[in-house]
Amino acid sequence: xxxxxxxxxxxxxxxxxxxxxxxxxxxxxxxxxxxxxxxxxxxxxxxxxxxxxxxxxxxxxxxxxxxxxxxxxxxxxxxxxxxxxxxxxxxxxxxxxxxxxxxxxxxxxxxxxxxxxxxxxxxxxxxxxxxxxxxxxxxxxxxxxxxxxxxxxxxxxxxxxxxxxxxxxxxxxxxxxxxxxxxxxxxxxxxxxxxxxxxxxxxxxxxxxxxxxxxxxxxxxxxxxxxxxxxxxxxxxxxxxxxxxxxxxxxxxxxxxxxxxxxxxxxxxxxxxxxxxxxxxxxxxxxxxxxxxxxxxxxxxxxxxxxxxxxxxxxxxxxxxxxxxxxxxxxxxxxx
Amino acid sequence: xxxxxxxxxxxxxxxxxxxxxxxxxxxxxxxxxxxxxxxxxxxxxxxxxxxxxxxxxxxxxxxxxxxxxxxxxxxxxxxxxxxxxxxxxxxxxxxxxxxxxxxxxxxxxxxxxxxxxxxxxxxxxxxxxxxxxxxxxxxxxxxxxxxxxxxxxxxxxxxxxxxxxxxxxxxxxxxxxxxxxxxxxxxxxxxxxxxxxxxxxxxxxxxxxxxxxxxxxxxxxxxxxxxxxxxxxxxxxxxxxxxxxxxxxxxxxxxxxxxxxxxxxxxxxxxxxxxxxxxxxxxxxxxxxxxxxxxxxxxxxxxxxxxxxxxxxxxxxxxxxxxxxxxxxxxxxxxxxxxxxxxxxxxxxxxxxxxxxxxxxxxxxxxxxxxxxxxxxxxxxxxxxxxxxxxxxxxxxxxxxxxxxxxxxxxxxxxxxxxxxxxxxxxxxxxxxxxxxxxxxxxxxxxxxxxxxxxxxxxxxxxxxxxxxxxxxxxxxxxxxxxxxxxxxxxxxxxxx
Numbered sequence: 001x002x003x004x005x006x007x008x009x010x011x012x013x014x015x016x017x018x019x020x021x022x023x024x025x026x027x028x029x030x031x032x033x034x035x036x037x038x039x040x041x042x043x044x045x046x047x048x049x050x051x052x053x054x055x056x057x058x059x060x061x062x063x064x065x066x067x068x069x070x071x072x073x074x075x076x077x078x079x080x081x082x083x084x085x086x087x088x089x090x091x092x093x094x095x096x097x098x099x100x101x102x103x104x105x106x107x108x109x110x111x112x113x114x115x116x117x118x119x120x121x122x123x124x125x126x127x128x129x130x131x132x133x134x135x136x137x138x139x140x141x142x143x144x145x146x147x148x149x150x151x152x153x154x155x156x157x158x159x160x161x162x163x164x165x166x167x168x169x170x171x172x173x174x175x176x177x178x179x180x181x182x183x184x185x186x187x188x189x190x191x192x193x194x195x196x197x198x199x200x201x202x203x204x205x206x207x208x209x210x211x212x213x214x215x216x217x218x219x220x221x222x223x224x225x226x227x228x229x230x231x232x233x234x235x236x237x238x239x240x241x242x243x244x245x246x247x248x249x250x251x252x253x254x255x256x257x258x259x260x261x262x263x264x265x266x267x268x269x270x271x272x273x274x275x276x277x278x279x280x281x282x283x284x285x286x287x288x289x290x291x292x293x294x295x296x297x298x299x300x301x302x303x304x305x306x307x308x309x310x311x312x313x314x315x316x317x318x319x320x321x322x323x324x325x326x327x328x329x330x331x332x333x334x335x336x
Numbered sequence: 337x338x339x340x341x342x343x344x345x346x347x348x349x350x351x352x353x354x355x356x357x358x359x360x361x362x363x364x365x366x367x368x369x370x371x372x373x374x375x376x377x378x379x380x381x382x383x384x385x386x387x388x389x390x391x392x393x394x395x396x397x398x399x400x401x402x403x404x405x406x407x408x409x410x411x412x413x414x415x416x417x418x419x420x421x422x423x424x425x426x427x428x429x430x431x432x433x434x435x436x437x438x439x440x441x442x443x444x445x446x447x448x449x450x451x452x453x454x455x456x457x458x459x460x461x462x463x464x465x466x467x468x469x470x471x472x473x474x475x476x477x478x479x480x481x482x483x484x485x486x487x488x489x490x491x492x493x494x495x496x497x498x499x500x501x502x503x504x505x506x507x508x509x510x511x512x513x514x515x516x517x518x519x520x521x522x523x524x525x526x527x528x529x530x531x532x533x534x535x536x537x538x539x540x541x542x543x544x545x546x547x548x549x550x551x552x553x554x555x556x557x558x559x560x561x562x563x564x565x566x567x568x569x570x571x572x573x574x575x576x577x578x579x580x581x582x583x584x585x586x587x588x589x590x591x592x593x594x595x596x597x598x599x600x601x602x603x604x605x606x607x608x609x610x611x612x613x614x615x616x617x618x619x620x621x622x623x624x625x626x627x628x629x630x631x632x633x634x635x636x637x638x639x640x641x642x643x644x645x646x647x648x649x650x651x652x653x654x655x656x657x658x659x660x661x662x663x664x665x666x667x668x669x670x671x672x673x674x675x676x677x678x679x680x681x682x683x684x685x686x687x688x689x690x691x692x693x694x695x696x697x698x699x700x701x702x703x704x705x706x707x708x709x710x711x712x713x714x715x716x717x718x719x720x721x722x723x724x725x726x727x728x729x730x731x732x733x734x735x736x737x738x739x740x741x742x743x744x745x746x747x748x749x750x751x752x753x754x755x756x757x758x759x760x761x762x763x764x765x766x767x768x769x770x771x772x773x774x775x776x777x778x779x780x781x782x783x784x785x786x787x788x789x790x791x792x793x794x795x796x797x798x799x800x801x802x803x804x805x806x807x808x809x810x811x812x813x814x815x816x817x818x819x820x821x822x823x824x825x826x827x828x829x830x831x832x833x
Contacts, residue, residue, distance in 0.1 A: 011714045011717045011718055011724075012688070012710060012713060012714045012717060012726065012727040013686075013727065014726060014727060014728070015686075015726040015727060015728025015729065016726065017728060096689060149560050193703055193704055194702055194703055194704060195696055195697075195699075195701075195702060195703070196687065196691070197706060198692075198696060198704060201682070201684075201685055201689065201768065202575070202682050202685070202689075202693060205682040205683055205684050205685050206678075206679075206682050206683060208678055209673075209678075209680050209681060209682055210680050210682065210693070211641075211664075212639075212661050212663035212671060212673060212680075213640060213661070213676065213693045213694050213697060213746070214659070214660075214661050214665045214666075214694065214698070215693070215696040215697060216660070216662065265747050271682040272682070272683065272685065273684045290791070296736045
């Protein structure tokens with residue numbers, strides 16, 4: 001493949017970006033260091049069952065983070081995905097309890113989640129409000145609806161619908177994780193090899209220039225929300241299947257973890273940049289940190305604190321990398 | 337008549353990238369005078385006053401205010417030193433009343449702690465307005481004021497803060513006749529009260545009405561400072577233009593065919609009024625005029641980025657309606673925008689993606705052909721000799737000229753192109769790249785494309801255009817055959833004297 005491009009090599013050679021300049025490389029290093037430290041304190045960390053456990057836990061987060069990566073690259077965001085999961089899992093849990101056909105359940109899960117995500121996107125685009133704000137509003141709408149339909153009651157599905165979340169191939173590889181990997185691959189393919197992916201980058205990078213180059217900003221961004229919605233629906237099913245029960249607060253907090261994983265993976269919130277590979281390692285880091293905290297028996301309440309700080313730290317990283325090229329920060333520091 | 341020297345600027349130099357926009361300019365302002373700055377678009381007038389108001393730092397030179405050296409001037413310091421710049425819109429809080437805006441930052445306190453004495457502020461404001469002879473209701477919200485009233489309010493606010501120097505940049509460009517009169521009268525009375533006023537305007541009639549002295553700038557250099565009594569309009573215009581011929585590009589002639597684009601009575605509220613013209617195959621149709629004369633809006637309508645209120649557009653004899661840029665693109669209309677940073681480049685993306693964005697949009701299908709992308713981009717890089725190190729280099733890392741060539745390259749890949757619109761094609765581009773861009777334009781003309789070239793650059797218009805349409809106040813006043821037209825004639829038409 002490289003040889004066929006050699007004819008053009010004279011004017012446009014491949015870039016030679018050293019591997020250590022990639023954000024994912026740092027994440028990988030951090031993960032190895034973290035794993036070695038945790039493993040030396042608690043050898044059970046490296047047990048097959050624990051690794052399987054980590055993979056199972058990050059499957060849902062990975063699927064959400066893939067959708068979020070596309071949204072953030074398009075210059076949008078959706079902080080209602082956690083509430084969206086809550087609503088969708090409550091609805092399908094009630095359907096499962098009533099033994100509705102699985103085909104219907106899958107369709108409702110995907111359809112409802114996509115509809116919700118489109119609501120967030122369309123309201124943002126039509127009212128010209130930041131999607132951060134409209135999704136904040138819809139977060140409350142989704143969660144409130146979930147409370148209303150369940151009357152706040154825990155929806156247990158009594159072991160039905162287990163296959164998706166609890167199947168382990170050859171006893172070790174969780175099916176959910178494989179689905180997650182598949183989603184990463186599809187996202188990567190979409191971003192790199194299709195027109196749609198290119199449009200995501202373009203509208204996130206400079207909407208005015210994209211529009212004048214003939215890209216419909218409305219359609220492109222709405223499509224990003226639609227894809228995000230489908231992935232939320234898929235994540236809801238896997239989560240419900242694994243946990244076996246749903247309540248309105250199911251999924252709350254996942255949106256922040258997903259955004260944190262995307263941002264620490266090197267996709268800046270300003271849009272127009274980013275890769276799914278970074279997101280993959282960002283999600284993995286989240287999973288390892290969570291597992292480490294459990295292994296080291298950190299109080300679960302403090303785990304929340306750690307995640308919050310982690311997300312703030314990832315935003316700081318994003319801010320520094322966004323400014324570093326332009327020297328804005330430097331100038332500001334000089335002035336003071 | 338002329339009092340003490342308020343402001344003195346010596347040897348001011350300002351460089352933007354590769355461009356020297358001010359070359360050792362001297363300027364001074366005395367108390368009790370109106371000093372006008374004149375020159376073409378891009379002569380450096382606005383940069384000079386931005387330096388004085390602290391918004392821009394000069395690269396070298398001295399600034400003396402009231403005889404004292406000032407280093408590191410910033411906007412706040414400038415205001416403290418008594419220099420106020422009146423902008424067209426900014427600087428006022430729309431949701432507060434007129435009086436509250438005058439006293440913003442140093443409110444009059446009432447006896448109750450932390451409470452503002454609104455009544456006293458209103459009275460005080462009324463007194464200031466009375467002294468200036470301007471008619472403003474202190475209790476009106478600023479939101480409801482006209483542009484002219486806002487400018488007057490800013491002047492009043494400045495005087496309340498005991499400003500000694502007032503700078504106005506094109507204050508009358510969006511004012512009606514009455515309002516202009518009132519503003520000029522106000523400025524004259526301020527001068528008589530001993531203030532120094534720096535006034536920038538393209539409208540030489542205004543300049544000659546109020547100026548005591550005027551300074552002419554050309555291509556970043558000062559031509560001279562003259563008393564308005566010792567100089568006349570004709571001489572000023574001559575001094576504003578008149579370059580050496582090195583600035584002109586010698587183009588070859590191209591066979592001109594039948595009409596390609598016909599625009600009939602195109603209108604958009606007050607911005608573009610009933611514009612009619614045509615562009616023929618192989619022709620470079622230049623559109624000139626002052627900034628804000630409606631040129632960009634006119635071409636945006638042809639490209640579908642702006643919806644016209646009325647009028648029609650015919651391409652190859654067929655009536656077309658460009659509903660969106662995508663629609664226009666598909667019909668073969670290409671548009672290189674004037675502001676590359678805002679409307680052209682996709683920052684954070686590499687050269688290949690930036691070149692391919694149009695072509696990819698026009699091609700059918702879902703997948704990208706990455707090999708073809710690299711091949712076509714390489715072809716463009718070679719053809720336009722874009723300086724780029726590798727295919728991952730980001731567009732913002734290239735120089736201005738290379739960015740502009742990249743964006744032009746984007747449109748050259750539109751294989752169905754019939755009409756090319758270039759809005760300020762060489763703005764912020766160095767000489768070498770500039771000639772290359774002219775070559776590309778001529779090559780397109782030779783292939784029978786129609787070219788519309790909007791430009792503020794006189795030599796560019798005169799050396800490239802077959803015909804020149806002059807826009808003034810939203811109307812296309814005249815279409816000139818570009819034979820023996822001089823810069824002087826052209827600027828007269830732009831300004832309308």
